[in-house]
Amino acid sequence: MKERPAAKSEVKGNRKPQRRTQEERSQATRIQVCEATLETLYEIGYERTSTTIIAEKANVSRGALTHQFPTRNELIVAAFQHLIDSWAEVYPLADCYNVEHLTICEMIDAYWNNIFSNNRYIAALELMLAARQDNALGRSLRDVMEKWIKKRDAKTLMQLWGAVDRESDSLYFQLVLSVLRGIAVHQSFDQDESVAPRLLEMWKRIAHRIEEDPMREELITGKTSVS
Template sequence: MTRKRRVTPARRRTQAERSEETRKKLCQAALDAMNEVGYGRFSTEDVASRANVSRGALTHQFPSRNALIIAAFEYLISSWEEDWVAANENDIRRMAVTDITDLLWEKLFQAGNYIASLEIMLASRNDDELGNGIREIMVRWASHRDRLLAKLLGSPLSDPKTSRFIQLNLCVMRGIALHNSFSSDSTKDTQKQLLEEWKRMLSVASNLNS
């Protein structure tokens, strides 16, 4: 007689796990909405619809629009830290400036959520509540990011030239990403050409300073 196999029932998720999953869905939906429609047309109703979550469930997690936006920004920064910063901290080695630029572009600026982060940062200038929450997250992220970039460059962050280079490189790539979001010639080829030209300039400057 064949013995019946016992099937182990699937473990039921806890309330905390279900709540965390809902928060993540709402945060990602908020970033998608911010990227597609911008801050001016951003609404909690749209976010709830995108996340397939009821308005009541959204309000339970985030009692205000600003609370949702700050949480979405925190969620994005945490994903950058996990995907890029933490991974590289396990294998710190000096890299050429052009390789660092490629790394930054691939992990941060090329990602679809980057424009959403710009929308949020610009909006936070004129909203004290939103601004305080976003600045606190940005200070942590910028410090972590810049320390890693200095290590990859093989230069101390305390060196003014290192700090200026990091900020200049970030500003240029930020501009390319923004240009790509609204320009009529914003094709992948144009984006690639701009990035390659910037890397060429960096390479020339590095050779002059070596």
């Protein structure tokens, strides 16, 4: 009896996996090293972070690391950019979610769950503090951060209030983020895991009351409106 020819799906299933291109392998290594950098920053801080420690954590050779990032500064900036890019892809910032409106409490929950509550945010704080330095690294980090802030603020202010140019809205948004930042820092050293969620709920109640206050603009800016 003549054997039937193998179906196309069977032939395809028996094929060996296609090897990744050099560019794909290089990109995978870069991501692996950037992730290891963020983990190291969280675990031991900026000052103690070295390329030797990062290479070991990323499970790559020093040669492979320096091939992708010739200097420590280039690696630090790339890791920060990698983190910022990941933030731009979360709810409600990514375009794919098509979020047209958020309440202040929805915004606080989204930012906390997708950005601030993660250990990677503490790594970001290490880099933000490093950005204060008046040197090439500081300037590069500030450049990455400023571009992110401009994009983030324009998107979220529009989602919250349908405008981006009101001083009171911008100040209020910065206040909201500052409190979330403080809760994130507190969470990083408080052994009582119940405290941060309670602080978050308390802040949402306060933020909601501010949002609903008919005198919100005067409360935030300190300017008295002229009737």
